[in-house]
Amino acid sequence: MKNIEMQKQCKILYIDSSIGFGGSTVCLKNLVSHLDKNSYKPIITFIFKHETNKLNDFFECIDIKNSNFLSSKLVIKLINYFDNKPRIKGMNIFPFFRLTLLILERFFSFLWIFLLIRRENISILHLNNGFNASAYLACTVARIPCVVSLRSFSRCKRIFKIPKNDNLYFAAMSNSIKNDFSSTYNFPHQTIKVIYDGMELEKISNIKTKTKKENLRKRFSISPTEKIIGTVGRFFPWKRQDLLLKITRRLLDKNINLKCLLVGSAENNAESRNWEKDLVKLIKSLDLEKTVISTGFIASPMEVMQLLDVFVLPSIYEPFGMVILESMALGIPVVAFNGGGPSEIITDKIDGVLVPSGNIDKMTEEVENLLVDKNLHNNISLNAPLTIQSKFNLSTTVKEYSKLYKNILKRDSNE
Numbered sequence: 001m002k003n004i005e006m007q008k009q010c011k012i013l014y015i016d017s018s019i020g021f022g023g024s025t026v027c028l029k030n031l032v033s034h035l036d037k038n039s040y041k042p043i044i045t046f047i048f049k050h051e052t053n054k055l056n057d058f059f060e061c062i063d064i065k066n067s068n069f070l071s072s073k074l075v076i077k078l079i080n081y082f083d084n085k086p087r088i089k090g091m092n093i094f095p096f097f098r099l100t101l102l103i104l105e106r107f108f109s110f111l112w113i114f115l116l117i118r119r120e121n122i123s124i125l126h127l128n129n130g131f132n133a134s135a136y137l138a139c140t141v142a143r144i145p146c147v148v149s150l151r152s153f154s155r156c157k158r159i160f161k162i163p164k165n166d167n168l169y170f171a172a173m174s175n176s177i178k179n180d181f182s183s184t185y186n187f188p189h190q191t192i193k194v195i196y197d198g199m200e201l202e203k204i205s206n207i208k209t210k211t212k213k214e215n216l217r218k219r220f221s222i223s224p225t226e227k228i229i230g231t232v233g234r235f236f237p238w239k240r241q242d243l244l245l246k247i248t249r250r251l252l253d254k255n256i257n258l259k260c261l262l263v264g265s266a267e268n269n270a271e272s273r274n275w276e277k278d279l280v281k282l283i284k285s286l287d288l289e290k291t292v293i294s295t296g297f298i299a300s301p302m303e304v305m306q307l308l309d310v311f312v313l314p315s316i317y318e319p320f321g322m323v324i325l326e327s328m329a330l331g332i333p334v335v336a337f338n339g340g341g342p343s344e345i346i347t348d349k350i351d352g353v354l355v356p357s358g359n360i361d362k363m364t365e366e367v368e369n370l371l372v373d374k375n376l377h378n379n380i381s382l383n384a385p386l387t388i389q390s391k392f393n394l395s396t397t398v399k400e401y402s403k404l405y406k407n408i409l410k411r412d413s414n415e
Contacts, residue, residue, distance in 0.1 A: 009041050010409060013122040015113065017047040017129040023322040024151050027197045028128045034200075034398045040405065043120055047109065047132070109134035117142045124405060131162055145169065145408050150177045150192070152319045153340070154184040162187060169408060171195045171401070173320045176340040195401060196344075197322060198394035199329045204385075207302050207330070216307045220293050222259050227371050229310045230261030232301045232323045235276045242282055243314040247364045249286045256371060260288070263304055265297040306330050309377070310370045316358050318342055325392050328352065328384035333377055335366050345392070349376075351383040 014032065018025045032042035113135050117125065125139050126147040139146040150172040162168075162185050170192045172178035182189045222228060229248065233239045241262060248260040266276040283292050298304055301323075305311065311327035313336035318324075320341035327334045328351060336342040339357040346352035353370065355363045370377050 009037075010039060010123045010405065011041045011043060011120055012124045012126055012405065013113075013117060013120065014042060014044045014126045014128055015047065015132065015135055016044060017127075017132060023320075024129055024149075027151075027322060030197070030200060030394055031398060031401060034394060035402065039402070043116075043122070045113075045116060106134045110138050114138040114141055117144060124408060136168070139167070140165075147171060147404065147408070149173065150181050153177065153180045153317070169193070169404065171404065173197060174341040174344050176344065177319050193400075193404065195397060195404075196392055197320065197325070198392045198397035199325045199388050200394045201329070201389060203302075204329050207300070207306065213307055216304060220259075220261075220295075220307075222293075222307075225257060227256060227258040227309045228261060228307050229258060229312055229367060229371075230263060230305075230308050231312050231314060232263040232305060232326075233315075234264050235266040235272050235279065237271070237275050238315060240314040240316060241279055243360055243363070244312050245279065245282050245286060245288060245292065246360060247312065247314075247367060248288060248291060250364045251368060251371075252288075252291065254368065256368065258291070258371070260292045261304065261308065262292060262294045263298055263301050264295075302326050302330065305332065308332050310335060310367050312363070312367060313337070313342065314363075321345060324352070325388055329388045331381040331385050333370050333380040333384065335363060335370065337363070345387075347387070349380075351380060351387045353380070 014028060016025055016028055028044070032044065035042060109132075113125075116122070117138060122142075122144060124145055124147060125135060126149070127135055128149050128151075130150055130152065131148050136146055145167050147169045148171070150170055153176075170181070170187075172181060172192050172194050173196065175194055178189070178192045178194055181187060182192060216222075217224065229244070229251075231239075231241060231244050233241070235241065244260065244262075248258070251258060262279075266272040283289060295304060305323075305327060308327070309332075311323070311332045311334045313321060313324060313334060316337055317339035318336065318341050321336065324334050324336060324342060324345050328345075334342075334346060334352040336346060336352065336354060337357045337359075338348075338354040342352075343354060346354055348354040353366045355366055370380070
């Protein structure tokens with residue numbers, strides 16, 4: 001183990017493997033922007049390429065190191081190309097090329113990260129989107145500790161074993177993620193720390209002051225008498241925006257005058273683009289062209305979210321739900337399925353509404369109740385921000401991570 005002294009300013013390298021600017025990247029921005037800069041110097045690099053200008057604007061004064069190793073997106077495109085090629089004389093020779101490309105990508109990822117650790121004199125490596133073998137290997141060779149933020153559920157059965165190493169620290173975004181990771185990888189439950197992501201409360205008042213609801217209604221051509229429901233998220237099948245469209249149709253059939261906002265856009269990959277096409281087809285088949293407003297990508301979605309009378313999270317099983325925190329902080333009642341993270345955030349009928357997973361009939365009923373029952377709507381609207389202030393404050397998140405970093409540095413300096 002490399003001896004890490006308690007320097008005046010500890011350099012932490014954050015690695016983000018998001019394809020786009022989703023919730024995990026927003027959480028990373030919130031964390032690094034509020035760390036004590038006298039104690040920590042955050043440096044960020046990305047597995048996938050992003051436009052430099054967008055990165056600098058998004059992270060403002062944070063040091064960004066754009067990766068210059070073999071592009072992961074290029075590797076994925078080449079792999080898809082080989083996977084779709086026909087077999088030759090009944091033999092599929094392309095898995096060999098696929099494996100070769102993956103090995104090359106992993107090697108160049110490892111090399112870039114290792115050299116960056118050495119060049120910048122990094123004390124801690126923090127993986128923002130789960131375990132990454134190349135990054136962990138770079139940590140091991142460089143003899144520095146590695147922190148892993150667990151932000152999603154395991155999408156497949158375990159295909160490799162994650163080492164139980166004193167130099168490896170895990171922080172789960174929710175207890176649901178912690179339990180999933182522990183059972184999937186047979187990892188000791190007690191070694192995984194739960195750190196909830198939090199909201200920057202000062203940001204809420206700024207948003208309400210900056211953008212007036214009346215101006216937003218005019219922007220989207222929504223009349224003062226129309227109720228507004230909606231959701232926020234990138235277009236992926238697991239986000240289940242299709243359920244919200246079906247709920248909208250049912251509410252219209254009950255003569256509720258409303259509009260539905262879909263805030264978000266498709267990512268630059270086939271799965272996401274195909275899902276967007278499916279949603280467009282569904283909108284037409286349900287005769288919702290005049291009801292659904294698809295905003296596309298919005299850099300500050302909370303400015304538009306404040307328009308909503310009810311926020312609907314239609315994903316069946318959500319790891320955590322940063323958009324739930326954002327809605328609650330704005331005082332917007334949330335209706336979500338009770339699978340995963342939402343059940344750790346929402347107290348049913350107190351600061352939001354929970355529905356049995358996948359029960360679209362019950363979700364439709366609860367959305368309708370909030371639209372017509374003013375007392376229920378107002379009570380939840382008042383209680384929701386209080387929950388955010390007490391349990392999901394960004395300052396608490398930053399303190400927990402700072403405490404983790406401090407303990408790691410203290411432990412390693414004593415070895």
